[in-house]
Amino acid sequence: MEETEQDEQMDVEPMMNIRIYNVPLSTMRAFQAFAKAYAYNKYSIALQLLLDRSAVLEMYSTHENRLRILENRMGLSQPDNDSGKKKRKTFGGV
Numbered sequence: 001m002e003e004t005e006q007d008e009q010m011d012v013e014p015m016m017n018i019r020i021y022n023v024p025l026s027t028m029r030a031f032q033a034f035a036k037a038y039a040y041n042k043y044s045i046a047l048q049l050l051l052d053r054s055a056v057l058e059m060y061s062t063h064e065n066r067l068r069i070l071e072n073r074m075g076l077s078q079p080d081n082d083s084g085k086k087k088r089k090t091f092g093g094v
Contacts, residue, residue, distance in 0.1 A: 033070055045073050 037045040 042074055
């Protein structure tokens with residue numbers, strides 16, 4: 001039986017909401033960035049995030065930078081027609 005896109009998304013969804021205890025917050029953020037990249041079928045980005053963990057932790061040190069970098073890598077930033085600035089699409093609670 002073929003998996004539908006919805007089935008595939010349901011399999012990944014719990015990963016995005018996982019809470020990891022007794023680890024540094026930076027490690028949890030790096031894992032969440034990986035989970036989001038994986039959930040949006042950006043497998044090469046997800047693999048890069050896993051392989052280059054030290055760079056990930058440095059880049060994602062603050063909430064704003066982490067979100068901006070992740071959106072740029074995933075191509076989610078779009079120009080805002082009014083001001084020419086990039087308008088950010090966000091996905092739940094990051």
